[in-house]
Structures are given as structure tokens and as C-alpha cells.
Amino acid sequence: MAKGTVRYWAAAKAAAGVAEEPFEADTLADLVVKITLKYENPDLERVLGRSSFLVDGDxxxxxxxxxxxxxxxAVVEVLPPFAGG
Structure with missing residues (x-):
């Protein structure tokens, strides 16, 4: 099982209540499931479902x-949709 860091941005950070944390997961799908189960927060689950992800910048x-x-x-970045200009 891979160990790394997950970083939350914007609405994902607000819903998780942390900016980053360590993880253990084999795939990005496994990580998303673990995060969802860990926090049991419907707002975070919704944000994760609409987010884009970067793994080591890709x-x-x-x-x-x-x-x-x-x-x-690995560093996984959770990037929720955002607007700006």
C-alpha cells in the first residue's frame, strides 16, 4: 500500500477541516473512498465527486x-471546481 500526502484546496479544505494529511491507498479511487468514510461528511463527499485531482502534479x-x-x-491534490477571474 502506497503512503503519501493528500492536499485539499478551497471547498475540499473547508469540508475536510484540514489542509493536508497522510494517506495509505493503492489507487486514487481507494483514496477517495477512504476519505469519504473517514469524514462521513456529505459536503466533502459532494465536493470529492465534482473535483479534479493531480497526482504528483499530473x-x-x-x-x-x-x-x-x-x-x-505521492502527493495527491484535490481541486474542487472554482470560479474566478
Whole structure:
């Protein structure tokens, strides 16, 4: 099982109540499930369902999350949709 860091931004950070935390997961899908179960927060679950993800700086939220393998030392960024200009 890979160990790394997950970083939450904007609405994900507000819903999780932390900016970052360590994780243990094999795939991005596993990580999302673990986060959802850990916090049992409907707001966070909703945000995660609409977020994009970066794994070590590379976009990973476009494809099936179960195909995104995580490795030791990975940094996963949770990027909720946002507006601005």
C-alpha cells in the first residue's frame, strides 16, 4: 500500500477541516473512498465527486480513478471546481 500526502484546496479544505494529511491507498479511487468514510461528511463527499485531482502534479481526474495507481511519496491534490477571474 502506497503512503503519501493528500492536499485539499478551497471547498475540499473547508469540508475536510484540514489542509493536508497522510494517506495509505493503492489507487486514487481507494483514496477517495477512504476519505469519504473517514469524514462521513456529505459536503466533502459532494465536493470529492465534482473535483479534479493531480497526482504528483499530473492531472488524474479525467479517467477512471481506479486506474490511477499511487506510489510511495505521492502527493495527491484535490481541486474542487472554482470560479474566478
Amino acid at each position: 492531472p488524474a481526474g479525467i479517467r477512471d480513478l481506479s486506474t490511477v495507481a499511487l506510489k510511495d511519496g
